[in-house]
Amino acid sequence: EAGVVQSPRYKIIEKKQPVAFWCNPISGHNTLYWYLQNLGQGPELLIRYENEEAVDDSQLPKDRFSAERLKGVDSTLKIQPAELGDSAVYLCASSFNIQGYNEQFFGPGTRLTVL
Amino acid sequence: AQKVTQAQTEISVVEKEDVTLDCVYETRDTTYYLFWYKQPPSGELVFLIRRNSFDEQNEISGRYSWNFQKSTSSFNFTITASQVVDSAVYFCALFSKNAGNMLTFGGGTRLMVKP
Numbered sequence: 001e002a003g004v005v006q007s008p009r010y011k012i013i014e015k016k017q018p019v020a021f022w023c024n025p026i027s028g029h030n031t032l033y034w035y036l037q038n039l040g041q042g043p044e045l046l047i048r049y050e051n052e053e054a055v056d057d058s059q060l061p062k063d064r065f066s067a068e069r070l071k072g073v074d075s076t077l078k079i080q081p082a083e084l085g086d087s088a089v090y091l092c093a094s095s096f097n098i099q100g101y102n103e104q105f106f107g108p109g110t111r112l113t114v115l
Numbered sequence: 116a117q118k119v120t121q122a123q124t125e126i127s128v129v130e131k132e133d134v135t136l137d138c139v140y141e142t143r144d145t146t147y148y149l150f151w152y153k154q155p156p157s158g159e160l161v162f163l164i165r166r167n168s169f170d171e172q173n174e175i176s177g178r179y180s181w182n183f184q185k186s187t188s189s190f191n192f193t194i195t196a197s198q199v200v201d202s203a204v205y206f207c208a209l210f211s212k213n214a215g216n217m218l219t220f221g222g223g224t225r226l227m228v229k230p
Contacts, residue, residue, distance in 0.1 A: 042220030106160035
């Protein structure tokens with residue numbers, strides 16, 4: 001079974017440019033998460049989707065970040081415009097949550113460098 | 116609010132030594148889950164273990180063992196006879212539904228096992 005797929009793995013852009021990351025969760029997983037991981041720190045949740053609905057986006061900087069999961073499967077996270085401080089790893093995870101809590105499975109991440 | 120603290124930012128050992136990674140957590144919930152993840156240089160977070168708050172039994176899996184103590188709010192991870200392949204960043208994480216269905220990570224401990 002394929003794991004969580006993310007692309008691209010690496011992205012280098014200049015500040016003020018837009019950038020987008022794509023995530024395809026494990027087949028059948030209804031919950032999708034986007035995390036931000038700064039260097040030397042643990043991941044922090046940006047947004048969580050239950051199917052196509054964003055149920056927790058309180059940590060998403062909405063002035064420049066946006067996300068979508070239109071059909072409740074894959075998802076795109078966008079930054080426009082990017083700033084130097086956005087350089088980080090962006091992790092996607094998915095889980096199958098019906099009752100209680102189930103493990104989140106993580107993708108390899110997209111390492112963003114903003115110059 | 117919930118919090119996870121991994122006081123050891125970096126540990127260096129020689130192969131075959133035992134090593135313990137500390138994790139202390141804070142939560143007001145009585146029902147919660149604790150996790151350990153491994154993040155090798157490739158960047159993907161690999162799930163190691165989940166423990167719920169009602170199960171304080173320690174667990175052993177091969178060279179890995181976990182010591183959960185509610186009295187001290189700790190969930191420590193021991194690697195016995197460490198190997199070079201154990202070199203990675205290890206994250207402890209906490210989940211509780213009343214904290215917004217969020218998985219809260221500690222800052223991670225970088226383990227370096229030298230031959």
